[in-house]
Amino acid sequence: MASSGLELLWVSLPQLGKGAVQTLSISFLSIAFSTVGGVLYGVLRTLNNKVINGVLRVYLELFRAIPVLVWLYLLFFGLPIFFGLSIPSFWCAVLVLALWGASEVGEVVRGALHSLPRGQREAGLSIGLAGPQLYGYVLLPQALKRMTPPTINVYTRIIKTSSLAVLIGVVDVIKVGQQIIERTYESVLIYGVLFLFFFFICYPLSAASKVLERRWAQA
Amino acid sequence: MKKLLLQLFAVALLAGCDKKAEEPAKPAAGAASYIDKIKARDKLIVGVFTDKPPFGFVNEAGRYVGFDTDIGRQFAKDLLGDENKVEFVAVEPASRIPFLQSDKVDLILANMTVTPQRKEAVDFTHPNLKVAVQALVPQNSAVKSLDDLATRTTIVTIGTTADIWLTKNHPDWKLLKFEKNSESLQALSAGRGDAYAQDNLVLFSWAKQNPGYRVLEEKLGDEAPIAPAVKKGNIELRDWVNAELAKLGEEKFLLKLYDQYVRKELSDDTKPESVIVEGGKWQG
Numbered sequence: 001m002a003s004s005g006l007e008l009l010w011v012s013l014p015q016l017g018k019g020a021v022q023t024l025s026i027s028f029l030s031i032a033f034s035t036v037g038g039v040l041y042g043v044l045r046t047l048n049n050k051v052i053n054g055v056l057r058v059y060l061e062l063f064r065a066i067p068v069l070v071w072l073y074l075l076f077f078g079l080p081i082f083f084g085l086s087i088p089s090f091w092c093a094v095l096v097l098a099l100w101g102a103s104e105v106g107e108v109v110r111g112a113l114h115s116l117p118r119g120q121r122e123a124g125l126s127i128g129l130a131g132p133q134l135y136g137y138v139l140l141p142q143a144l145k146r147m148t149p150p151t152i153n154v155y156t157r158i159i160k161t162s163s164l165a166v167l168i169g170v171v172d173v174i175k176v177g178q179q180i181i182e183r184t185y186e187s188v189l190i191y192g193v194l195f196l197f198f199f200f201i202c203y204p205l206s207a208a209s210k211v212l213e214r215r216w217a218q219a
Numbered sequence: 220m221k222k223l224l225l226q227l228f229a230v231a232l233l234a235g236c237d238k239k240a241e242e243p244a245k246p247a248a249g250a251a252s253y254i255d256k257i258k259a260r261d262k263l264i265v266g267v268f269t270d271k272p273p274f275g276f277v278n279e280a281g282r283y284v285g286f287d288t289d290i291g292r293q294f295a296k297d298l299l300g301d302e303n304k305v306e307f308v309a310v311e312p313a314s315r316i317p318f319l320q321s322d323k324v325d326l327i328l329a330n331m332t333v334t335p336q337r338k339e340a341v342d343f344t345h346p347n348l349k350v351a352v353q354a355l356v357p358q359n360s361a362v363k364s365l366d367d368l369a370t371r372t373t374i375v376t377i378g379t380t381a382d383i384w385l386t387k388n389h390p391d392w393k394l395l396k397f398e399k400n401s402e403s404l405q406a407l408s409a410g411r412g413d414a415y416a417q418d419n420l421v422l423f424s425w426a427k428q429n430p431g432y433r434v435l436e437e438k439l440g441d442e443a444p445i446a447p448a449v450k451k452g453n454i455e456l457r458d459w460v461n462a463e464l465a466k467l468g469e470e471k472f473l474l475k476l477y478d479q480y481v482r483k484e485l486s487d488d489t490k491p492e493s494v495i496v497e498g499g500k501w502q503g
Contacts, residue, residue, distance in 0.1 A: 015281045073317070080321040169308045169318070171269070179277040182270040
């Protein structure tokens, strides 16, 4: 059993590797786009422009109210049916996860910016800093401390949620695992491997966030 | 803003429902031939299961194979001259119809049972397999026929054809229901019920792996065809597949695939004709 289990792992490694590459590329791209989009969202929300706020509120509520799974179906199957616009499954997954992630990161950024003492903004303005400088030199660096731990939490959720993409035909690491299990019935072994995979991707992220949190708490 | 929201929800609802009121679908790619479109692309796109042996699965080498999957390769060979000119898309039970409706695949070859509701959403070709509900009992059971089950406990898996059929046609029978096929089989072997009603392929394969059980000959309800499916209105591809199935039937091609993938899963006395439909010559 032990040796046949190892053998199975050995022959399955290329397949699992391919699935892992899919999972990691979708996750990495989604996280990158979420971060850029989220910071943009957070900053725009603090400008107190009524029109911008309205549009972003609708965006936020849409991604809060509608499950990621439904978005995947809607954009992957709905766009071609209703508008003849077809997005490949990989990029559809990245798009949905990035939009969802950006709404989550964005709320974190907005909260962090809002939590800074008003004096910081006023002090920056009073020494003549314009918008981008005010955010780049004064507000965002201070907000960074407050937003890092919850943002990393969003990242780990993006990684885990990426497995929903099997429903639109993406063969990620979990789907590869299921393919192997259905052929070999080695469910404990394969789920063990998946457990370790996700643990070793996600745990370092949350550990890093804890370390940062502690270091900044002392500073 | 509210209006936009409503429109988005409307789209969501429409995409979610089974599209019963589907407008007569436009002929795929206008008046141009769909087959020509596939030839121009030089690739046949087929939705298959990748985790349902022996019909569609991934072998040790990481290659998509199986009874359904290999039919897809043969279609590519006969249409485009090369069995490798096929792109397989991994589908799930619930995503099979959307993949066709959204033109993401040309053909679904994923063990899809023909039902009246599905017929409204897609066009089925002639069948390549058939399925019926039967009952499994322990070898030494006193049960001889289905009628004997009226006074006994029958196990079913929730939501399966067997569950729906028995609940409707024999509401007086005592049913013991479980969520998963594996749980139902466990309950039968633990003696919690006298028989287990399920799709016969599942039972044949279990009886093969677990000696000491037999499948009752009588069927619960009618046999149902399992068939490839194309987008609603894609008559051209449907007819091509039908002609192709007839041609492959002359070579006994499905029997070859049955020998390669299915036979070893089933008990020795299973007749191939009770599982496969050669040449598409059976309408259920």
